[in-house]
Amino acid sequence: MQTFSIKNGEMMVSKEPGAVLEACSVGANLAxxxxxxxxxxxxxxxxVLPQMPQMxxxxxxxxxxxxxxxAMSGLPLFFKRMLQEGLSMDNMKVWIAGAACFFSGPxxxxxxxxxxxxxxxxxxxxxxxxxxxxxxxxFKRCVRLVVGQDGVQVSFDDQEVML
Numbered sequence: 066m067q068t069f070s071i072k073n074g075e076m077m078v079s080k081e082p083g084a085v086l087e088a089c090s091v092g093a094n095l096a097x098x099x100x101x102x103x104x105x106x107x108x109x110x111x112x113v114l115p116q117m118p119q120m121x122x123x124x125x126x127x128x129x130x131x132x133x134x135x136a137m138s139g140l141p142l143f144f145k146r147m148l149q150e151g152l153s154m155d156n157m158k159v160w161i162a163g164a165a166c167f168f169s170g171p172x173x174x175x176x177x178x179x180x181x182x183x184x185x186x187x188x189x190x191x192x193x194x195x196x197x198x199x200x201x202x203x204f205k206r207c208v209r210l211v212v213g214q215d216g217v218q219v220s221f222d223d224q225e226v227m228l
Contacts (some may be wrong), residue, residue: 066211071096074131074222076110076143078150082213089207093177095184095200096208097140098217099147102156105213110143112136114176115183136183159193160217160228162198162208177201197228 068085071077073094077086086109088096100107116137133139148154161184164177181200189194199206199219209218217228 071111072110073111073113074134074139076108076133076139076146078143078146079108079212080106080150081082084212086210086212087207089205091163091208092165092204093163093167093175094102095136095161095177095180096206097143097184098160098162098208099152099212100158100210100212100215101142101152102158102215104151104153106147106151106155107210107212108143108150108152109186109208109210110139112139112158112180112184115179135176136187140187144179146191157193158196158215159188160197160210161195162199162206162217162219162228165202165204167203199226199228 066083066085068087071086072090079086082105088109088111095112096111110133114131114135116135163171164181166175166177186206204221207220219226219228
């Protein structure tokens with residue numbers, strides 16, 4: 066079984082049964098995991114920003130290298146890649162984890178909260194339900210998705226939960 070480590074701004078889709086897609090040190094960023102319940106196709110994207118800053122051409126190269134840097138532009142691309150690899154919208158499951166807040170200001174000012182809100186808006190606009198989520202708090206997580214298995218494993222503070 067091969068393990069793939071997904072970093073900030075990256076996304077990966079796999080059709081290899083048993084392959085592990087993993088994102089560790091998920092803090093204020095947001096891991097979005099998608100899998101087909103009836104086929105061995107799954108993906109993980111690690112979003113950092115809700116949207117790209119409004120600076121023409123300034124971030125084009127970064128977004129090309131890191132397609133999941135911003136949720137508003139990266140999540141539709143992630144779904145497109147998943148569909149190209151054989152994801153069925155009828156059998157799709159989506160899990161999200163992260164969006165930690167490490168400061169004591171209003172939660173809606175945190176980057177994690179803003180990214181979470183952006184992802185939720187896109188999912189709701191497309192009538193996509195979230196199968197499970199583990200968001201907020203003041204801790205980092207490790208998120209693991211195994212291709213062909215149901216659920217996402219989230220580890221944090223010597224604890225582990227299955228979504």
